[in-house]
Each structure stands twice: as structure tokens, then as C-alpha cells.
Amino acid sequence: MKSFLNKRAPYIFIAPTLLLLILFSIVPIAVALVISFTDMDLGGLANMDRVGFIGFDNYAEVIQDPVFHKAIYNTLFYVVIGVPLVILFSLGIALLINLGTSRIFKVFRVVYYLPSVTNIVAVAVVWSYLYNPALGLFNYMLNSVGLPDVPWLTEPTVAKLSLILLALWKAIGLNMIIFIAALQGIPRSYYEAAQLDGANTWQQVTLITVPMLRFAIFFVSITTMIGWLQFFEEPFVMTDGGPLDGTLSVSLFIYQNGFQFNNFGYAAAGSFVLFICIIAVTLVQLRLQKNETDMT
Amino acid sequence: MSSITAGKRKGSQEGKSGRTFQWISGIILTIGGLFFLLPFFWMMMSSFKPENEIVQIPPTLWPETFTLYNFQYLFENMNFGIYLRNTLIIVAFSFVGLLLNAAAGFGFAKYDFKGRNALFVLVLATMMIPSQVTMIPVYLILNTLGLTNTMTGIVLPGLVGAFGIFLFRQFMSTVPTELLEATRLDGASEYRIFLQIVLPISKPILAVQAILTFIAGWNSFLWPLIIANDEGLYTLSVGLSLLKGQYAANFGLQMAGATFMVAPVILLFTYFQKHIIENFSISGMK
Amino acid sequence: MNKLMRGVLDMKKVLAMITTLALSASLLAGCGTNDNTEGSSGDASNEKVTLSVWGMGEEAKTLPKIAEQFTAENPNIEIKVQALPWDQGHEKLLTAIASKKGPDVVQMGTSWIPEFADAGALADLAPYVEQYPELKQEHFYDGAVEAGTYEDKYVSVPWYVETRVLYYRTDLLKEAGYDQAPQNWEELSDAAQKLAARGDGKYGMSIDPKEQSLGFMFARQNGAEWFTPDGQPDFANDKFVEAVEYINSFYQNGSAPKDLGLDIIPAFKEGILPMFISGPWMIKLIQDQAADIDGKWSMAVLPKKENNTSLLGGSNLSIFEYSKNKDAAAKFVAYMSKAETQLKWMEFTSSLPAATAAWEDESLKNNEFYKVIGEQLNAAVPMPVITAWSQISQSYVKHFEVIYRNNVDVKKELEALNAEAVKFMK
DSSP states (O other): OHHHHHHTHHHHHHHHHHHHHIIIIIHHHHHHHHHTTBOOOHHHHHOGGGOOBOTTHHHHHHHHOHHHHHHHHHHHHHHHHHHHHHHHHHHHHHHHHHHOOSTHHHHHHHHHHHHHHSOHHHHHHHHHHHHOTTTOHHHHHHHHTTOOOOOTTTSHHHHHHHHHHHHHHHHHHHHHHHHHHHHTTSOHHHHHHHHHTTOOHHHHIIIIIHHHTHHHHHHHHHHHHHHHHTOOHHHHHHTTTOSTTTTOOHHHHHHIIIIISOOHHHHHHHHHHHHHHHHHHHHHHHHHHHHHSOOO | OOHHHHHHHSOHHHHHHHHHHHHHHHHHHHHHHHHHHHHHHHHHHHTTSOHHHHTOSSOOSSOSSOOOHHHHHHHHHSOHHHHHHHHHHHHHHHHHHHHHHHHHHHHHHHOOOTTHHHHHHHHHHHHTSOHHHHHHHHHHHHHHTTOTTSHHHHHGGGSSOHHHHHHHHHHHTTSOHHHHHHHHHTTOOHHHIIIIIIHHHTHHHHHHHHHHHHHHHHTOOHHHHHHOSSGGGOOHHHHHHHTOOSSOOOHHHHHHHHHHHHHHHHHHHHHHIIIIIGGGOSSSOO | OHHHHHHHHHHHHHHHHHHHHHHHHHHHHHHSOOOOOSOOOSOTTTSOEEEEEEEEHHHHHHHHHHHHHHHHHOTTEEEEEEEEOTTTHHHHHHHHHHHTOOOSEEEEEGGGHHHHHHTTOBOOOGGGTTTOGGGOGGGBOHHHHHHTEETTEEOOEEEEEEEOEEEEEHHHHHHTTOSSOOOBHHHHHHHHHHHHTTOTTOOSOBOOTTOTTHHHHHHHHTTOOSBOTTSOBOTTSHHHHHHHHHHHHHHHTTSSOSSOOOOHHHHHHHTSSOEEEEOTHHHHHHHHHOGGGTTSEEEEOOOBSSOOOEEEEEEEEEEBTTOSOHHHHHHHHHHHTSHHHHHHHHHHHOOEESBGGGGGSHHHHTOHHHHHHHHHHTTEEOOOOOTTHHHHHHHHHHHHHHHHHHOOOHHHHHHHHHHHHHHHTO
């Protein structure tokens, strides 16, 4: 019996997690796939007899929906600008904090991490105030050094950038912590050897630290990418997709169609388009990573 | 704490460039840190202001009229005690999920078994599912299992997550295989290896995960609201959202609630990082 | 390649596993515990029953006070109130419908009634009217009754009402040459421009572009119908276009701000926005947050064009179709619709009674502010009770945003809205 258990160990390690994931992620997405081929709405939710199969109609319609196009454009905008910034900033801050040797650097760790623990409701209230056109702190600061107002949330492109700024503020902390944990996994002896060879701080960072962090960077870039493709909370609480749909993300589009208009079939179709895009992007990233190393 | 000895050990030249570097990075981090703290500072200040001062033009940074009314209202009129208890229960459960994630991460990292890659891709795929889509199906599954309106139903769907498994797997693949083999030769079972060798080595990543888990549990919002048909199961976040009226925003109350929710996290995190990450800090000289 | 094949095989196994799981889940459900603890069913007169009532936001925090008084009169019926946040109440109700388990009585914002009634989630109240005459529809304002009627079925009993009126700063309007509130569209526009002429970041009037009902309300005042006689949307007719152009003129001539970012109360207090259109909840907010301008502001019924029809909103109470205690629920709903209960409710929450008899009460009759609301209530209609309405009105907000930001051709934009509305109503 014991040896049997030992042989089966890997399966036993992964079984509970896998069961839960299948039950609460895989089965629901399969259900959603079925729903995406129907005209399910609130009435259909209450009474299954009212649900009819309509084939690919939802998909055909969502692909032609100009609002959906806008949402895709915005989401790409978020990803292309947001992801590199998150990685750059969180890695930079982690390196700086890790190099520091005085007490104050421990404080920085807490300071930069704080935003990621804050409740989104509170974040929305505070940031709406900072961005406020009339009495916002940001415009007040700009005016005090003689610069004009910025239309933070009232001009579509600027509004996207404003949301990226807010999301950065929220996302840096978590990734910074991951990088710090990874940095601490680098054996001290490497640095000592480099110091004996007369490498300065900058050389130590570029020649030892960054290459050793390859896994961490890969991990953070994949999870960040997936997170930003599902960018939802910030536009949801700050702008609700406005102005002129300028900040609407695909996730928010799905949410609005599903939970505000009760078009579950249509929303499910939209979400599968998103799901497939995310898978494609992730596979490309994994492929790139594979080419770089022999990681399986 | 060990910087002085470290500095002395280095050649004087590096010491100098190192110290300049320290100063530069310290200044950069301070400027960035001020920007990061600003919203918090404003939030906490506002929680001590009466409502009419929050909406006043121009805004005040420091409260003109200092009041504890907002906090008093929270505890007298909202069942914040019950909400707090539920939130803590959820947090406790989510730590069980943390262990399950760690076990799965270990399974994927250090064993070669049939179907490993396919299963791992399946796990990764769950991370890509937009949560807005699965909400109603998940609810129906819980309903079929008779778990609505129970604490189990609130905790179960979010108990494990691909992000955590992925993180553990990434970290544990760096654990030297020779070490595991040596322990196996001593006749230890796989489970003992996991508990006594791998988990202790993974402390930095466990610390990261523990913090994440705590925060996710602490801020859990939508599931408790949807699953609970009984206010006795609401969490702090749900309570916070109840403060918003249909027409009146109640900024002061919202700020006070948010401050009350963030303060314990700050304290815990400060304590936590001191005791766990510090032990593995490589900045110290051994 | 080999790996891939194995992967596919594994996927097959996984699929088999899912099927097994789904089957076992349904089996479990068959013999699982059904924790539907909504009290015992049957006759409400002699058995103990617990009713679960879902209310929204802060109101739900006050409901228990009234519920206590109800239980004092009916010791056999316990009331358990659950508060839902306004923003997420909708999701919560969706899941309740999906699982057919939910409250016995639920508060319905009037805009939600059509979709939930269409889904068959709201019980028909007609059978209870005889037993509980308080539920008779003639006791309430017509508009509120209309809002609670879906396809001629009485699905929701009026509870409290609100309607939009004009709030204005008497002192500032005097300076602009108006001794009383603007009486018609021309005067409103003229007063707004005169007030905006003060310059210095001051405006004439606040028009909230996110308010979904405003365009429809003004169109109605201009004598426009919303639908053709055969029930098709008709949002691009000349009168409708004229009304939207009128609203747009406020933005274009600078008398209404596009992006002020100030809350209405402080802006009203500072005189930045001396006029705005809003509901009765503002009375208390102004009194609380802008006490300095006491006596310098007043309220009036809306300015007239063809008529001065306002919007009627508020909340109704419905019995959930899947409730097992419909009799007790009807008893509670009837209690809530009594004039005296609604007056008490007003004391606690400042929301206004839907029962016309309550308006005979001294507290409402002699209050200068409430009098205005009472008068406007006689010319107030709810938004159309059709399921597509929430989508149509959100679509209107989007199109109106294009109109006032880019100042495009109003007729074209409304025709686009109309085309969408036709699609939504299919």
C-alpha cells in the first residue's frame, strides 16, 4: 500500500487542485461554450424551454460589432503600453531595493507594495479625486508650476493612459515582491566571485542578476500579459468604459452585455473570442521562451 | 544591518561607487515612494473629515474639523464585527488552498509522469478564462451541490488558482534534484520529502504566496455577495459596498471603511516581511 | 508529435472525467440536502413563517425597524432583511433566478421591473387584491402603477416614488432678473445663459449627460411620442430631434459644463451651478451639506414646452415567483403599501410615499419642498415598461455623448440610436 502511494505520489500531489480547477473553471467554461451558441437571456435563465440554439449567430454579430472593435483596440493599447511598463518598473524597483543595504530600503518594500493590497472601491474614490478636472490634485499641481490642465478622464486617449497609470500603481508591488524573492535565490557566491574579478555594481547587475532572473521575468511577463488582456477593474470603477467608449476593455464589454443587458449568449461569444486570443498570445510567449532555453 | 561590515570588506573603491549608488537609488525610490503614498495619505485624512468637508471646494488635505464619526457609524450601524469574522474565516480557508497549490506546483515541477504537460497546459488555460463568463455556471454548479448560502460555497471556487501553481512550479524547479534523490536513498517517503525538504527551501515563495493569499481572502467580494443569502455571511468588502447609497456617495464612510480594511494589511505585511523574507535575505554576511 | 498524441489522449480522459463529474454532481443533488430554509409553506395564519426580504443599500438597513412593527402585529411572521449593494444587486438577482432560490419579497427599482417580470420572476399580485384592499391600484400615483405593470399583469406594488424637479438658487436668479423659477423652455435657456455670462468658471445650469432619461423626458415635454402607434421605436422624429437639440444648445453655448467634475451639492453651494434638475433626495443632501445657503434656494416644477412632464422613478415591492410563502409575503407587502406605513418610512428615510392618501398628511401638505414634488407627481410618467429599455437608454447616453462632445448632426445620431433600438426590441 505504502509503495503504491509512493508511486502514485505525483498524481496525489496534483489531484485535489486539479479536481477543483476542473469543477470550477473547466466545466463552467464548457457550459459557457454551449451558451455562446444560444440566444440565452434572463428569461432563458429562469426557464430553459425559452433557450434556442442559433449556431454561430452570436459570433458573427460580435465580430461585426463596432463597439467590440473599439474594445479590442483599447485592450491592445493597454497591453502594448502597460505590460512593458509594469515589468520595467517592478524589476527596476526590485533591483534598487535589493541593492540597498540601509534600513530605509525595508520601508520602501512596504511603501511600493501598499497599493496592491488596497480595496478597489477605495482606490476608485481616491483616484477619481486625483484626476478630477475641477479640484483634482494632479491638475492643481500642474497649474501651480504654470502648466495647463490635462483632461485626465475626459479625452479617450488620455483616459486610457490615466487608467494605465493607475493600474501601474496597483500592479508594481506584487511583481516587485516576486522579483525580490527571486533575487534572494541567487547564490551570494556569484557576486563575491564577480567582486574579486573587479566587477562594479552595474556590471554585477547586468551580467549576473538579470540573466539569473530569466525565469522570474518570464513568469511575470506571462501573468502580466494575461492580466492586462483581462483588464477590467480599473475601467469598471473609474470610467465605466467612457468617454465615448474610449476606455472600454474587452472584459468590460463582456460584463456589460452579460450582466447589464442580460445577453448571456452574446457575452459568452465575446468571451470566447477573448479566451482564444489570450491562449494564442500565451502560446507565442511559451514558444519564444522554449527557443531561448530548453525549458519544458 | 550588515552593510557596515560588508562595506569594510570591500575594496575602498567599490565602497565609494557602491555608496554613491546607494544614495542615488535611495533618492529615486523616495520620490517614487511619495507618489505611491499620496493616495493613501489622502484616503486616511479623508476618513477623519465630516462629509461636507470632503466635498468642499477647494479640497483640504489636513482635516479642518477632525471627527471620529465615520468610524463610529461603521461600528454602530453596520455589522462590521460579523463581517470581520467571516473575512477571517475565508482567509483561514484560503491558506489550505495555498498548501494544495504548493503540492501541485511540486508535483508538476519535480516529477515526470504521464500527461504532465497536457495537464499543466490545462492548469494554465484556467488562468486565461475571463471570470465574468464563468460566474453563472459556477453558481449553478454550487447550487447543484447544495452549497449556496454556505461558507464552503464561498471558499471553494477560489481555493486553488493557476497563478499560485505556476509560481510554485517555477520556483520548485530550481530545487536541486540531487538533494531529493539523496533523501529518497535515506528511505523517506515522497510526502516527507515535500514537507520536510521542499517546503522549507521554498520559504521565500511561500511568503510571497501567503501575502497574496491573505490579500485575496481579505478583499473577497463578489462570491460572498452572490453565494450568501444571509447577511451573516457577508465580508468586509461587501459591507463596504453597502455604504454607497443610491443617490448619496457617503465618501467619508467609504474612506473610513477602506482605511479600516487597509490598516491591518499594512501591519501584517510589515511584520511578515521582517520575519520571513529577512531570514533569507542575502544582503547579510554570514 | 508523439507528445501531442499523448496530449490528445489525455484530453479524452479529461473529458471522460468531466462527464463523470457532471453525472455525479447531478446525483449528489438528487440526494443532497436541500437547504431551502425559507420557513414552512402553507397558510400564514397559524404557522410560524420566516420571510426573507431583499432590500437595497442603506434602505435595507432601515427596513428592519418597520419589519419589527409588522411582526408586532403579526407574531407568526418573522422578517429577515438582507441588504444588497445598489451596484451589484442586479447580479445577485440574476443568480437567484438561475437557481430559483431567492427571497420572498424583493425591492425592485422601477427600471428593473420589465426584465425580471419578463423572466417570470415576479408573482402576479392580482389574486391578493381582494384579501388585501391596500394593494388596490387606485390608491397610488398612476405613474407608479404603470411602472409596476408588465403586459397588463400587476407584478409590483408601488412603495416609494421620486420625480425630477428644478432646483434653483433664488438669490442668483434674482440677480439675473428672474423673481421666480423659469416657467418655460425659453426662459430656462435664457436664464442659464445670463447666469453663465457671469464668467469666472461659473455656469448656468447642470445637465448630467450620464442621466439616461433626460432626453426622453424633454422629448415628451416637446410633445414627441416615443413609439409609433404600432409599437416601433420612434426616437428620430422632428419633435424628438428638436428636444435633443435644445438640450445640446446648453452645452454648445457654454451655459452647461461638459466636464466639471464637481459634485452637484458643492457646486450649487458655491453658485457655480445655480440650477439643476434632480429628485427629492437632494433636499436632505443640500440641507446637510450646504447649510450656509438655507433660504437662498428653492424648488419648482419643471419649465413647460407643450407640457412639463417629468420622469417618475422610485422603488416597488414584488413577490418572488419562486417563494414558498406567497400568502405571508402578500400580507407584508400590503402592510408596506398602507399610507401610514409609508409615512413612517418617509420619517426614517425621507423617501416619498406612493400612496396618494399619504399626501393628505400635514407633514407633506405644509412642507414647501414636498409640495412641489407632490404637484410634479401629477405630471410624471415612468420610462416605458419594456425589457429592452435599459439597453436603449444606455445606448442613448452613448449617442448623446457623441452629440454634445463633437456637436454632430443630431438627427443622424438619433437615427442611429433608433436603428439600434429596433434591433434591441426584436
